[in-house]
Amino acid sequence: MQDSIKEFSMDFFSLKGKVAMVTGGNTNLGMAYCVAFAKAGADIFVPHFLPDVVEVKDAVEAEGRRIGFLQGDLTDAAYRKAAVAACLETFGRIDILVNNANIGLFAPFEEYTDEMYLKTVDIGLNAAYSLGREVGLVMKKQKSGKIINIGSALSFTGDTGCPGYVIVKHGMIGVTRVFANELRNDGVQCNCLCPGFFKSDVNTGVAQEIVDRVAAQLPGGKWGEFGDLMGTAVFLASRASDYVNGWAISVDGGFTSVI
Numbered sequence: 001m002q003d004s005i006k007e008f009s010m011d012f013f014s015l016k017g018k019v020a021m022v023t024g025g026n027t028n029l030g031m032a033y034c035v036a037f038a039k040a041g042a043d044i045f046v047p048h049f050l051p052d053v054v055e056v057k058d059a060v061e062a063e064g065r066r067i068g069f070l071q072g073d074l075t076d077a078a079y080r081k082a083a084v085a086a087c088l089e090t091f092g093r094i095d096i097l098v099n100n101a102n103i104g105l106f107a108p109f110e111e112y113t114d115e116m117y118l119k120t121v122d123i124g125l126n127a128a129y130s131l132g133r134e135v136g137l138v139m140k141k142q143k144s145g146k147i148i149n150i151g152s153a154l155s156f157t158g159d160t161g162c163p164g165y166v167i168v169k170h171g172m173i174g175v176t177r178v179f180a181n182e183l184r185n186d187g188v189q190c191n192c193l194c195p196g197f198f199k200s201d202v203n204t205g206v207a208q209e210i211v212d213r214v215a216a217q218l219p220g221g222k223w224g225e226f227g228d229l230m231g232t233a234v235f236l237a238s239r240a241s242d243y244v245n246g247w248a249i250s251v252d253g254g255f256t257s258v259i
């Protein structure tokens, strides 16, 4: 029997002693990643845009973990640097980055302006790349780290009414492959976690017709619950996934596997 079989342990899934930065970790799916990591033993740092942080703070502290915050706009380069510096100052390291922040702008094609497109790409893709590079260089020095980029079912499929979102989410797989390769010899892995459909602020503008069409393709006609994402997030953040690099994993109830 190989030694690696004997060495494997459920402790490989533990995040004890780790520090996780989750962008937009004070709302919806981001909050689920924060709580999942805290339950697995990590301290949390949240660069946040919206002011309210009470719910995630209480939930992380209830797990006996520490949490730090810095509010700002991730499209601002100075703020991205400040967020990395603040996390390092608070916790001394960054083991996990979740590039979760994004905006969902929806409109018929005729009304979908270039400004809407550029705004979507700026936060969803450009800021994710730039923050990921910044944090990736910290991880490179540490000789370990996990970057999790948040994709979507729309990383693999298209749809109407959200051109910027589709382009951003396809692009997140490209960003994932870039980090996976650039940092592959430095003990850093980067993967893309692709949620299916979860009721949250990002899709409140989605037309009812799309909501119904999506539900028809989901097991039991049911959109996802935030908790459905937590196990995969912990796996991708943990030692258990050290041999998984540069790939995308869907947590979508099978949505993208049907025709």
Ligand SMILES: NC(=O)c1ccc[n+]([C@@H]2O[C@H](COP(=O)([O-])OP(=O)(O)OC[C@H]3O[C@@H](n4cnc5c(N)ncnc54)[C@H](O)[C@@H]3O)[C@@H](O)[C@H]2O)c1
Pocket: 023, 024, 025, 026, 027, 028, 029, 030, 047, 048, 049, 050, 072, 073, 074, 075, 099, 100, 101, 102, 103, 123, 150, 151, 152, 153, 194, 195, 196, 197, 198, 199, 200, 201, 202, 203
């Ligand atoms: N909800 C879903 O069904 C679903 C499905 C697939 C993928 N996703 C992805 O999951 C992620 C989280 O989405 P969510 O559903 O939790 O919605 P959300 O709106 O709660 O999350 C987006 C977060 O990004 C933050 N943000 C927006 N603009 C920012 C900026 N300029 N600077 C810094 N932060 C900014 C928001 O404040 C928010 O905290 C997004 O990347 C989204 O595309 C969501």
